[in-house]
Structures are given as C-alpha cells and as structure tokens.
Amino acid sequence: MNRLVVPFALAALLLVVRRDIVVRAIRWLDRRGGITSRRGEEAYAAAAGMFAGVHERAAADAARSSAHRIVDIGAGPGNLLEELGRLRPDASLTGVDPSARMRAIAAARGIAEVDGRAEHLPFADDSVDLVLSTLSSHHWDDPTAAFAEIARVVRPGGEARLYDVRFAGFGPREARQFARDAGLDPSRVHHEVLDERLFGLRPYSLITITA
Numbered sequence: 001m002n003r004l005v006v007p008f009a010l011a012a013l014l015l016v017v018r019r020d021i022v023v024r025a026i027r028w029l030d031r032r033g034g035i036t037s038r039r040g041e042e043a044y045a046a047a048a049g050m051f052a053g054v055h056e057r058a059a060a061d062a063a064r065s066s067a068h069r070i071v072d073i074g075a076g077p078g079n080l081l082e083e084l085g086r087l088r089p090d091a092s093l094t095g096v097d098p099s100a101r102m103r104a105i106a107a108a109r110g111i112a113e114v115d116g117r118a119e120h121l122p123f124a125d126d127s128v129d130l131v132l133s134t135l136s137s138h139h140w141d142d143p144t145a146a147f148a149e150i151a152r153v154v155r156p157g158g159e160a161r162l163y164d165v166r167f168a169g170f171g172p173r174e175a176r177q178f179a180r181d182a183g184l185d186p187s188r189v190h191h192e193v194l195d196e197r198l199f200g201l202r203p204y205s206l207i208t209i210t211a
Helices: 002-032 038-063 079-087 100-108 143-153 172-181
Strands: 069-073 092-097 113-115 128-134 154-165 189-193 204-210
Touching: 038 079, 038 128, 038 154, 038 204, 069 079, 079 092, 092 100, 100 113, 128 143, 143 154, 143 172, 143 204, 172 189
Parallel strands: 069 092, 069 128, 092 113, 128 154
Antiparallel strands: 154 204, 189 204
16 A cells, blocks of 8 residues: 555646646736737637636626626626626626727727726725626736735625636635735635536636625
8 A cells, every 4th residue: 555655646746736837838828828919809809708608607696796886807898797787787887907909899888997907906995896807817917916906995795706717717725825915814715616617627716705
C-alpha cells in the first residue's frame, strides 16, 4: 500500500500544477486575444448568444431577489441586462464596461451602460443592491481591488454574484484569498459549480459575496 502513496501523490500534484498552468494560459490568452479590439468586440458580441444558458441563469437568480438597483460588471453587448429587463421591469439596471464599442452596441438595444471597470466602479458607497458579472471576472487586472470595490458599492444585506467559466474563473481558495486581501471576511465568499451545461459539460461556476 505504501508503494502506491508516492505515485498517487505525484499524480495529484501533477494534476494540480497542470490545471494551474492551463488556467493561467487561458486567462493570459483571453486578456490578450483581441476582445478589446474592434474585431474582437464584434466577434464577442456575435458569439455571446452561445452563452445564453449562463445569462438566463444569472437573470433568473437576480429576478428572484428583492434587489432594486442592479449593476452588471463587464456587461458587454448587454445580453444579461436585456434578459433581466424582461423579468424585472421594475428594477434599475446599469451595465459597466470599459469598451466604448460594447457600450454603443448595448445603447443601440436600449440598454444603459456606463464607462468603468471592476477595479473602479462609478457608483457611490452602499448604493447597489446586487452586483452581477457573467464570464468577465477572469479578465479583471486586479481581482483584489475589484473585490474591494464590490464591497464598497454594495449595500449592507446586498450581494455580488460572479458567474464565470470554471477553468478560467476563480477557484474557491483563490476567491477567498482575494476577499481576505481586500479586507473582507472570506467566510462571506461561497463558490459552487452550476448545473447549466454546454456540450454536455458543466462549464460554469458561481462565486457569491454577501455584504
């Protein structure tokens, strides 16, 4: 039995290391793959429908809440806010995106978006009931600063829900560390794998941060 311990331990270590390498590679390529260029923006806007499942899940979750003022970080062409607007016409919905082209696409669809990014949210302290983000958090340049900004703008009793791709988004330990570094209680950070499927896989995760 003891002879098996070392090989299994090495195999487990290799999987962890390889996963870390894969995650870092995906994030590096994603951040530098031209999404913020005109061609990349147009391609993302055209392909956003592929991720309708996660947008519908995020919108349905938000619609069940009592939140009135809802902010979507990295709103892109506005798919999530469009879906949420149908479910919660009474809510105040605002998208945040650093791309002028994405904001223009959203505006053409009647969706309100403002210039900003996760690390610098253009909202007052304690002014937002619910922060959402879908398929965006792995693009953030400084997740610790983003967590601090989210905590600043969310009202007591509110929360943030970060939906992302499992193998590019933040893992549970990583998310708790960002929270700790941002001065937040890491016990208020919850990570789960969602049931939504794409090509038969469960590719999405959700990080919930309660204020």
